[in-house]
Amino acid sequence: MRKFIHVDMDAFFVSVEIRDQPELADKPVAVGGRSRQRGVLSTCNYIARQFGLHSAMPTAIAIRKCPNLIVVxxxxxxxxEVSEQIREIFKRYTDLIEPLSLDEAYLDVTDSDNCQGxxxxxxxxxRQAIFEETQLTASAGIAPLKFIAKIASDMNKPNGQFVVTPENIDEFISELPLNKIPGVGKVTYEKLTTIGWLKGADIKRLPxxxxVHxxxxxxxxxxxxCQGIDYRGVNTSRIRKSVGVERTFSQNMTTYNELESYMLDTLMPELLRRAEKYVKDNQIDKLGVKVKFQDFQQTTKEQKHSKMDETIFKELLYQAISRGNGKEVRLLGIHVGLNHSQINESQMTFDLH
Ligand SMILES: [Mg+2]
Structure with missing residues (x-):
C-alpha cells in the first residue's frame, strides 16, 4: 500500500496577515474584499469562524454577524512566496508532490527513506519545518489512500495531524459520515440522508x-x-525541466561572502542529493542561480554546463547579486536544468493506472 500525506495550511491567507501584523492576533480577522456592496471574504481566522463566518461569505453579511470584524x-x-517555501520543504522528503492550491498538497512518501520511512x-x-521557517501552522492527514488523507487532515485541525493506517482503514470508512467525503455537498448529503444512508458502512454493504441507480x-x-478503492497516485503531471533547492531567509543576507558560504555549505549538498539520479543519467544541461531581493525583485542567472560545478555557481551568484546594486537578499536558490531527450517525468512517477 502507498503512503500519502495531505498537508493543508491552517486558515492560510489570514494566518499570513496575522503573522505580519501580530496586533491582529486576538481579534476576528478576515482576508477579502472590503467593499460593503461587492466584497466577499476569502478566508477568516478561527475567532471569526465562531461568529459563523466562512469563506465566500459577502463582507456585508459578515460585518452584520460580527461587527468588530477586521477585513484586510x-x-x-x-x-x-510562502507557498513556494512550503513546496521547498516538501521536496526535502519526496519528488512526488501534487499541489491542489497555494496552501494544500498531496505527497506520496512511500519510497521516502526519511524518518525510517x-x-x-x-x-x-x-509541519515542524513549516512552522520554523514560515511561523505558520499546517495540519496533515496520513493514509494509504488519497481521499482518506484529505479527510484526515481535517480531523485535528488546526495545527494537528491524524493517521489512518492500513489496519484501521476499513473501520474508519465504515464510521465515516458521508458528508466528509470529497464531492458530497449539501444537496447530495440531504438526498443520501433521506434514503437513510448516513455513513460509509451504509453504502459499503450495498451492491x-x-x-449507481x-x-x-x-x-x-x-x-x-466506501469500499476503500482509490487507485490514484499523486499527479505531478508536468515534465520536470529542472531540479533545484532554494531558501527564504528569516533574516535578509547582506554580503556576498555570507551568501556564498550558504550556497556552498547548505544548498549545494542538498541539490547534489536531489539531483543525483539526473547526474547519473547525464541529463544536466545547465546550472542556475536565483536571487530575490528585499524588494521582491527577482533575478536568475544561468549557464550551459553538463555537470555540477562550484566555480560556475559562484560566478553566477556574483552576477546575480550584482544586479541588486547592494540590495539585501531574502531568497537564494540554485538549480540544474535538465535535458529531456531520454527520460520524462511520467516514467518516474508511480501512478497506478
Ligand atoms: Mg488550508
Whole structure:
C-alpha cells in the first residue's frame, strides 16, 4: 500500500496577515474584499469562524454577524512566496508532490527513506519545518489512500495531524459520515440522508448498481470510495525541466561572502542529493542561480554546463547579486536544468493506472 500525506495550511491567507501584523492576533480577522456592496471574504481566522463566518461569505453579511470584524485586503505575492517555501520543504522528503492550491498538497512518501520511512514522523517533521521557517501552522492527514488523507487532515485541525493506517482503514470508512467525503455537498448529503444512508458502512454493504441507480456516475465513485478503492497516485503531471533547492531567509543576507558560504555549505549538498539520479543519467544541461531581493525583485542567472560545478555557481551568484546594486537578499536558490531527450517525468512517477 502507498503512503500519502495531505498537508493543508491552517486558515492560510489570514494566518499570513496575522503573522505580519501580530496586533491582529486576538481579534476576528478576515482576508477579502472590503467593499460593503461587492466584497466577499476569502478566508477568516478561527475567532471569526465562531461568529459563523466562512469563506465566500459577502463582507456585508459578515460585518452584520460580527461587527468588530477586521477585513484586510489580500497580498497574493506574499502568499505565493510562502507557498513556494512550503513546496521547498516538501521536496526535502519526496519528488512526488501534487499541489491542489497555494496552501494544500498531496505527497506520496512511500519510497521516502526519511524518518525510517514513517509517514507519520515525516508529516510531523514537515509541519515542524513549516512552522520554523514560515511561523505558520499546517495540519496533515496520513493514509494509504488519497481521499482518506484529505479527510484526515481535517480531523485535528488546526495545527494537528491524524493517521489512518492500513489496519484501521476499513473501520474508519465504515464510521465515516458521508458528508466528509470529497464531492458530497449539501444537496447530495440531504438526498443520501433521506434514503437513510448516513455513513460509509451504509453504502459499503450495498451492491454497486444500487448506488449507481440513484446517483449515476457519482454513485459509482462514492461506492468505490466506501469500499476503500482509490487507485490514484499523486499527479505531478508536468515534465520536470529542472531540479533545484532554494531558501527564504528569516533574516535578509547582506554580503556576498555570507551568501556564498550558504550556497556552498547548505544548498549545494542538498541539490547534489536531489539531483543525483539526473547526474547519473547525464541529463544536466545547465546550472542556475536565483536571487530575490528585499524588494521582491527577482533575478536568475544561468549557464550551459553538463555537470555540477562550484566555480560556475559562484560566478553566477556574483552576477546575480550584482544586479541588486547592494540590495539585501531574502531568497537564494540554485538549480540544474535538465535535458529531456531520454527520460520524462511520467516514467518516474508511480501512478497506478
Ligand atoms: Mg488550508
Amino acid at each position: 485586503p489580500g497580498r497574493m505575492s506574499v502568499y505565493k 514513517s509517514a507519520t514522523l515525516i508529516a510531523k517533521e514537515i 454497486e448498481h444500487e448506488v 440513484r446517483f449515476g456516475k457519482f454513485g459509482s465513485s462514492l461506492w468505490k470510495k
